[in-house]
């Protein structure tokens with residue numbers, strides 16, 4: 001049978017990342033490839049207690065259909081978290097989503113027609129690329145340095161692309177680079193969005209996990225004109241399995257988000273929402289975030305020290321002050337997949353850079369994750385990776 005798919009449907013033959021993660025899941029392999037939180041910190045007992053309480057006190061409501069905008073108790077919890085980001089808003093600006101992945105999807109659906117342009121960091125979060133591509137988007141990548149997206153390149157992109165509909169950015173501890181946009185650039189970005197009248201999707205899953213430097217205001221908190229849509233998630237500070245995220249936008253937009261969500265999944269799992277709200281009421285989430293931050297910092301330091309000791313000269317990397325990832329740039333390598341293959345031969349996995357680029361991938365790049373590898377695997381994994389880099393860098397670039 002030959003199926004007649006729509007243009008939107010991806011071809012499983014092109015699932016390079018799926019193939020990489022499959023290879024990385026082999027128990028022999030030390031994987032720096034995934035993007036998972038450390039499971040040993042999931043607050044299992046606290047969630048169990050919260051779930052019992054919800055079932056005892058609000059069982060029928062928690063098991064019933066609910067509103068597309070989300071359970072009021074959870075939206076109040078979210079409002080408190082937003083205060084930390086400097087976003088002082090009201091419940092009519094907040095919708096609960098099924099993870100921030102759904103917020104990205106609904107945003108693509110809301111703003112993009114075939115051939116529209118999405119401006120993204122170079123590199124950017126790869127699953128956002130997949131989503132926007134499914135809505136027919138073209139990508140324009142904006143160069144970055146350690147201070148995030150370069151604003152002169154952003155303005156150039158806005159000038160040259162009248163069909164730009166969206167700037168998608170992860171300004172803090174970006175996936176995949178771990179880089180953070182400076183305050184000056186944040187202000188400029190918001191100013192440019194207003195000047196060129198382009199919407200901004202600010203994606204902030206990692207901002208709370210900071211071990212160094214000062215908290216910076218979100219783009220949303222700097223936005224005076226309603227151009228910024230903000231997305232947050234419980235995935236990295238609490239649990240990704242409960243699939244809880246949120247969108248913050250002007251009420252006029254939020255009403256549309258809510259209608260589109262309703263047609264996508266009616267609403268996010270009511271039980272998860274009640275349990276999460278109960279957990280946040282009975283526990284201090286900031287204490288929990290401190291534990292996550294301390295563990296990831298320890299792992300990141302171990303990885304950085306090993307990288308500085310073993311990686312060949314000339315290899316560059318980002319220097320995250322928080323989050324879960326770092327980005328590596330290897331000079332003279334034409335094919336990032338070669339790096340992956342050489343590493344896998346030594347039972348180490350990373351994600352080669354290509355899928356993180358909306359267009360024009362930069363070869364010789366890859367992402368490393370440190371949150372999900374126990375300490376005893378990190379140093380040896382980096383040593384093996386260093387040997388793989390030695391091998392790949394020894395091959396002349398024109399071969």
Ligand SMILES: Cc1ncc(COP(=O)(O)O)c(C=O)c1O
Pocket residue numbers: 035098099100101102125170175203205232233234235240244245
């Ligand atoms: C930048 C970014 N955005 C969104 C997501 C999706 O997160 P979730 O749907 O679990 O909230 C991720 C997950 O890793 C991410 O790194």
